[in-house]
Amino acid sequence: MIGMRTLLFPFSIVYDLITRVRNHLYNIGHKKSFRFETMVVSIGNLNVGGSGKTPMVEYLIKLLLPQHKIATLSRGYGRRTRGLRFATQSDTAATLGDEPFQFYRKFDHEVQVSVGEDRAFAIPNILQHSPLTDVIIMDDAFQHRSVDPHLSILLTEYRHPFYNDWVLPAGNLREARVGARRSDAVVITKCPEDTSTEIRVAMEKSVQRYAPGKPVFFTSLQYGSPIAFGAERRSSEIVLVSAIANSRTLEEYVASHFTLLRHFRYRDHHRYKLSDLRAIQVFCNGLKKPVSILTTEKDMVKLIDPLFKEAIDAMPWFYLPVQILFLNNGSDFDRLVLHAIEKVRQNS
DSSP, X not given: OOOHHHHHHHHHHHHHHHHHHHHHHHHTTSSOOBOOSSEEEEEEESBSSOSSHHHHHHHHHHHHTTTSOXXXXXXXXXXXXXXXXXXXXXXXXXXXXXXXXXXXXXXXXXXXXXXXXXXXXXXXXXXHHSTTOOEEEEESOTTOTTBOOSEEEEEEETTBOGGGOOBTTTSSBSSOGGGGGGOSEEEEESOOTTOOHHHHHHHHHHHHTTSTTOOEEEEEEEEOOOEESSOOOOOXXXXXXXXXXXXXXXXXXXXXXXXXXXXXXXXXXOOOOHHHHHHHHHHXXXXXXXXXXXXXXXXXXXXXXXXXXXXXXXXXEEEEOEEEEESSOHHHHHHHHHHHHHHHHHHO
């Protein structure tokens, strides 16, 4: 029987050709790529789907505060607004997008959070709006060639590394594997904490087939204790709710630390409706025993919308904070970032 990947492979050849031509036009200067005097860090991936970009952005913010004045720039995927927008107290996940609103809630008054589809247009406006900014972190920007970053960090997930994947639509790559050459460092994310040295060495060799000489780092996700944002009736029996690109790591963690009764899965960046919350509430009430409803921080920032306040307050909702943990050489990664910033400062 002919597999779906085989059937889609001819379309992948066409997509690959289009992206290669686009990248070549940037490489030869036919398409303009702007490099700014202010330090620009790009976080991105080759694969479609979640690879841990949001925890990486937050890691960099924590690393650089308070010595640097930071701005974040995201596309604002899923928002109901368009164009360049600077986060204010009147914003929600609907006006900014879920990840940018998460940054704003967590780092309010410390970081200038902005969203805009056109990164090359947005950066000069950010610098005009916040002239003391000396580091701009671009989220999900590896394919946004119109801006030439000073430091490009490529993320790839442990279970789905880019070197084993194929270009869309037969696979999940946004461009060919050789695009990894544009990175300055590659971070393999969502690794098991007990990943052996042998596995890390093998994966590093596979990465460097496409990104020769680039340093490779390994990180895992470290979850914190659940934090209440609904009724504080805590139970070890969990109904999980998520709308993220890849929920496998989350589900495995919850199943190993709690009693997982059901997982309500929605597509990435899902816009919750009251009907979704009512369905979850009906299921929980039908269990006729104490349960907690657990979700991600990314989902929580959408669920705290005033539209949902009554439904959320009526049930024991909690979110699970998460951060990245470097498995071995995190200090080397920190030095790489700080050295790149210092180099830009000296040359400006």
